Amino acid sequence: MSPRSSALAGAERVGTDRERPEYASTHIPPHRRPLPLMVADAVHRPETETTRARLSLRTREWDIGRWPGARAEQRERAAYLRRRTLADLEGNLARLTENIEANGGVVHRAKDAAEALAAIERIVTRRQAQLAVKSKSMVSEEIHLNDHLTGLGVEVVETDLGEYIVQIADERPAHIVAPAVHLSRTDVGRRFSAIAGRDLGDDPDDLAAFAREQLREDFRNADVGISGVNFAVAETGTLALVTNEGNADMVTSQPPVHIAVMTLEKVVQEFADLETLLPILSKAGANQEITVYQTLVNGPRREGETDGPEELHVVILDGGRSDIVGTRYEEALACIRCGACQTACPVFGAVGGGHAYGNVYGGPIGAVITPLLSDRPEDRDLPYLSSLCGACGDACPVKIPLPDMLVDLRADYQEETASPATRAAWRAWARTWASRAGFAATIAGARASAVLPERVLRRLPMAGGWARGRSMPSTKDAGQMRRRRRDGGRR
Amino acid sequence: MTAGPMPRRVALFASCAADLAMAPAATGAKRLLEALGVEVDVPAGQSCCGQVALNSGHREPAATLARHWLDTFAGYEAVVSPSGSCVSTVHHGYPRLAAEESVGSSRMAERVAATAPRTYELTQFLATWGADLALELPARVGWHDSCHMLRMLGEKQSPRTVLGRVRGLTLHELENAESCCGFGGTFATKFPELSCAMGDAKLGAAAAADLDYLVSADPGCLLHLGGRSRAGGPEVPVIHVAELLSRALDHARGQDGHGETLVERSTA
Ligand code: SF4
Numbered sequence: 001m002s003p004r005s006s007a008l009a010g011a012e013r014v015g016t017d018r019e020r021p022e023y024a025s026t027h028i029p030p031h032r033r034p035l036p037l038m039v040a041d042a043v044h045r046p047e048t049e050t051t052r053a054r055l056s057l058r059t060r061e062w063d064i065g066r067w068p069g070a071r072a073e074q075r076e077r078a079a080y081l082r083r084r085t086l087a088d089l090e091g092n093l094a095r096l097t098e099n100i101e102a103n104g105g106v107v108h109r110a111k112d113a114a115e116a117l118a119a120i121e122r123i124v125t126r127r128q129a130q131l132a133v134k135s136k137s138m139v140s141e142e143i144h145l146n147d148h149l150t151g152l153g154v155e156v157v158e159t160d161l162g163e164y165i166v167q168i169a170d171e172r173p174a175h176i177v178a179p180a181v182h183l184s185r186t187d188v189g190r191r192f193s194a195i196a197g198r199d200l201g202d203d204p205d206d207l208a209a210f211a212r213e214q215l216r217e218d219f220r221n222a223d224v225g226i227s228g229v230n231f232a233v234a235e236t237g238t239l240a241l242v243t244n245e246g247n248a249d250m251v252t253s254q255p256p257v258h259i260a261v262m263t264l265e266k267v268v269q270e271f272a273d274l275e276t277l278l279p280i281l282s283k284a285g286a287n288q289e290i291t292v293y294q295t296l297v298n299g300p301r302r303e304g305e306t307d308g309p310e311e312l313h314v315v316i317l318d319g320g321r322s323d324i325v326g327t328r329y330e331e332a333l334a335c336i337r338c339g340a341c342q343t344a345c346p347v348f349g350a351v352g353g354g355h356a357y358g359n360v361y362g363g364p365i366g367a368v369i370t371p372l373l374s375d376r377p378e379d380r381d382l383p384y385l386s387s388l389c390g391a392c393g394d395a396c397p398v399k400i401p402l403p404d405m406l407v408d409l410r411a412d413y414q415e416e417t418a419s420p421a422t423r424a425a426w427r428a429w430a431r432t433w434a435s436r437a438g439f440a441a442t443i444a445g446a447r448a449s450a451v452l453p454e455r456v457l458r459r460l461p462m463a464g465g466w467a468r469g470r471s472m473p474s475t476k477d478a479g480q481m482r483r484r485r486r487d488g489g490r491r
Numbered sequence: 492m493t494a495g496p497m498p499r500r501v502a503l504f505a506s507c508a509a510d511l512a513m514a515p516a517a518t519g520a521k522r523l524l525e526a527l528g529v530e531v532d533v534p535a536g537q538s539c540c541g542q543v544a545l546n547s548g549h550r551e552p553a554a555t556l557a558r559h560w561l562d563t564f565a566g567y568e569a570v571v572s573p574s575g576s577c578v579s580t581v582h583h584g585y586p587r588l589a590a591e592e593s594v595g596s597s598r599m600a601e602r603v604a605a606t607a608p609r610t611y612e613l614t615q616f617l618a619t620w621g622a623d624l625a626l627e628l629p630a631r632v633g634w635h636d637s638c639h640m641l642r643m644l645g646e647k648q649s650p651r652t653v654l655g656r657v658r659g660l661t662l663h664e665l666e667n668a669e670s671c672c673g674f675g676g677t678f679a680t681k682f683p684e685l686s687c688a689m690g691d692a693k694l695g696a697a698a699a700a701d702l703d704y705l706v707s708a709d710p711g712c713l714l715h716l717g718g719r720s721r722a723g724g725p726e727v728p729v730i731h732v733a734e735l736l737s738r739a740l741d742h743a744r745g746q747d748g749h750g751e752t753l754v755e756r757s758t759a
Contacts, residue, residue: 465681469686
């Protein structure tokens, strides 16, 4: 079968070039390297510094984390609206389902990735689809939809510019709303030139025009359009999607079948909620008052309408989320996937974007939800990949207490994994330092050895590592403030 | 912060980091408070607020140390600390710990609620009650907003107010003043390369600004930044704000052992 996609013709020439480390691949291995090793590798890649600088410039110029006046009110409102919906999640999902169906759509509830994939497989098989155009969807990354469809002989083309850029090098998105944030325009120019078979330069407008040209045919020829969902309105059954390129408009209206994939927490209670949530998503995600396009889908094509798909399917994935409801992490489901916590996170920047988290969702929100949703035991230590600086909490437009959650997840992790020896060492340390004599001994030891108070500390798991890149602090004056003054006040 | 009358007697809580490895932060804080006429007690039983255990995921040892901290400090009219991070633990971490079923209690919550509002980071205390201190130091400095002090304690203004009172001192606002330095407690040892890279970004901006000192109110950040600077990172002298202000006290009194080089440098 010759490839039907024009956009992907030549993609094999892009290869996986030097800017793509192995951990950035769409194929997430069943086991990953230990986090500290992967992180050290990411820190030292030459591209990382450019990405870090790009993200920190954004944070400053976009004023991420600042909520002056009316914005603060909007944020309070957004935080409230999201929690109001979550308070009756199942009720809202039932209403959503009812209204989507009343609008002529079909709802598929999926407990896990396998069920979601099976539902989608049934549709594409029945339609004998060969080409699918897709607009941005993180859920589809989560369930590895592209792989699955490719295995069925369906070509999948990412039509979001950033997603297209990462797709052609077989990469995962590096950021929730800016998938190609880890690449410079030179990198993009190189990839597109490889596809074109000629030098396209690195002018962003030229490159965007090239991508549009590439995608045009595919929009026309696709059998299926697959989209994510930013918000699904329970009250009306409306699916709201935001883009800056209008590709969601195309994906949801041109092909004969539209499959929208969402996770269950994307539901919002009332249509009026969008009045708050769309602008705050635009601001937090892209520093815009409102995105260029808002696509509102209210069902498949009706009698007398000139465009729109014949079929609309909405796949609602649980994927472990309902297990979070009612726990101390429930608020994490308020997330509107704006990516502001990622942009603002100094760790996310210093590792060159989300790839080094070894998972679909990187950054602070990724470090919170991945351990809650993932089956891989090694993902459970992701909450440690944070300096707990709190920038994410300030940046979050719906006020998810990400730093507190990271701390609590660490406690969960220790509860489940800490060895008896580790626990005993921590307890012994705490008891020693909770006694006057014990801490006095620590001070004496520190002064005597003039190194860190290692008598007790060296047995703790966090002792090593300081000396890698740093000189040791001097402890020769340890406890000085406790000594009696003999000099009449001068010191 | 409500500015009632200045507490007459306060307890100094040094933080374990300053107690063990940054003595001038503790002794400097004591001098400054005494210069205000405050009677300063240094409770001998003090050690650590427990944050390192809390943030590592060990609630029980954290609670042990939190209780010990409360036993040590709850009886004082006020507690002052040269560690913004530890103060934020008392304000934000302790209530959360106290609310934890496995290790907390309502009694603990009550004690925290009574003590935290009387627990100040040093520059908060000085900003509120230290306007009469004579401070002078010709120096160009940059401020590092430590994350916990800035975001958890919500304190950005006090250090600037206090530094603004130092005659001869120029505060240069670094463009990355609010970015994390990469210390992060055990984060620094778990991900040393990452931690150092973040430190280099902080130090690099400071080095480019040609500062006499990069100043902060957190011994942890400063030990990390100083250690990094001495081991191949961008070269920047780092100093704790208590030590800097203590020198400014000396300089203003003409008892200055450090100021001359600064004068030479700033007039060169
Ligand atoms: S956690 Fe908050 S800041 Fe991060 S992506 Fe979700 S909504 Fe945005």
